Amino acid sequence: MKGASSEGRFVIDLPDSDAALALAGVGNQTLHSIEALTGASLVIRGLELVVAGLPTQLEKAVGVLELIRPLWQEGQIISSVDLQAAFKAFDKGYKEDHASLSDHILVRSKRGIHLRPKTIRQKAYIKAMETHDLTFGIGPAGTGKTFLAAVLAVRMLMERKVERLVLTRPAVEAGERLGFLPGDLQQKVDPYLRPLYDSFHTLLGMEKTNALLEKGVIEVAPLAYMRGRTLENSFVILDEAQNTTSAQMKMFLTRLGERSRMVVTGDITQIDLPGGVLSGLVEACDVLEKTDGIAISRLTAEDVVRHSIVQKVVDAYARKDS
Known part of the structure; x- marks a missing residue:
């Protein structure tokens, strides 16, 4: 990396054309996004990235570029979520913690993308799942609760630490309407x-x-299929757990068998149970909060890793309900 000059420019050497393409993004969209976040101007010339602007703009832009360096150096796609997370880490002063996320590659997706945690709380959630046989992942939509559990499940299957993966969720919304859907019971619940x-x-x-x-x-x-079973040598995920009743949650948790790992995910702000019915997820978190061997990870709107609009939606409804 070359030093800044008196003209307010900073030049970063890029290792190869793949890094340049990754950093530019389709139609230079990644560069434009960094410009919008920091106020600096970014131009790629050959294998050099030229950053120009006021001192504060340069500091922000170079800081963000350094935090996403592991992505563009590997020629990996840089998403808007990656940029927002890096900018937030720089802006709030936890650069070192954010930089450590790049070392935590979980798996490589079918499209060749290295899947990593994108926020500090996501990293803590993954660590909890790696070190506990039973983990609860609580948080709003878009925080990666279920997807990260699925990623870890696939990795453990590939490493032969488990023999199978079991995924389930309650079909609360279905109710009597299941009878009107075509097909057998499995086909009826597939949409859920x-x-x-x-x-x-x-x-x-x-x-x-x-x-x-x-x-x-x-x-x-569906969750109903879990009754009476013991799930051994498996990675088990219960999704949308906020829609379980107390009895259903107790039934599910007691299915955990030898050499198995269980992850329960849900959003306690989106409970679809009939009025007056206590959510099994809310009760379980209260009852098991201080139980040895059980981890409860709470993600927030700051961990939303979908489109940036999703975080704004989550924040707006949180303000309405407060």
Whole structure:
């Protein structure tokens, strides 16, 4: 890296054309986004990135570029979420903690993308899942609760630490309407399980996911299918757990068998149970808060890793309900 000059310019040497393409983004969108966040001007000339602007603008831009360096150095896609997280870390003074995220590669997706935690609380959530047999992941939509659990599940399956993956969720919204849907019970509840399928398609590709489903290595089933079973040598994920009743939650938690890991995810601000019915997730977090061997990770709106609009939606509704 070359030093700043009196003209308010800073030049960063890029290792290769892949890094330059990753940093520029499609139609230079990544550069434009950094400019919008920092106020600096960014131009790539060959294998040099020239950053220009006022001293404070240069400091912000170079700081953000350094935090996302592990991505562009590897030629990885840089998303708007990556930029927002890096800018927030720089702006709030936790650069070192954010920089450590780049060392925590979970798996490589089907598209060749290195999947890492994008926020400090996401990293703590992953650490909790890696070190506890039972973990609760609580937080609003878009914080990666289920997807990160699925990522870790796939990694443990690839490392042969578990023999199968079991994913389940309650179909609270279905009610009596299930009887009006075509097909057998599995086909009737498939629409409620679709988000779980989507996670595995992203990680493994549709063809491999379908093959593992056919072999029973991956099982995606409604919560009712868990009754009476003992889930051994498995990675088990209960999604949308805020819509479980107290009895359902107790039933599910007691399915945990030997050499297994269980992750329960949910958003306690989006409970669809009938009025007056206590959420099993809310109760479980209260009852098990200080139990040894059980981790409860709480993610917030700051951990939203979808489109930036999603965080604004979450914040707006939080203000309305406060």
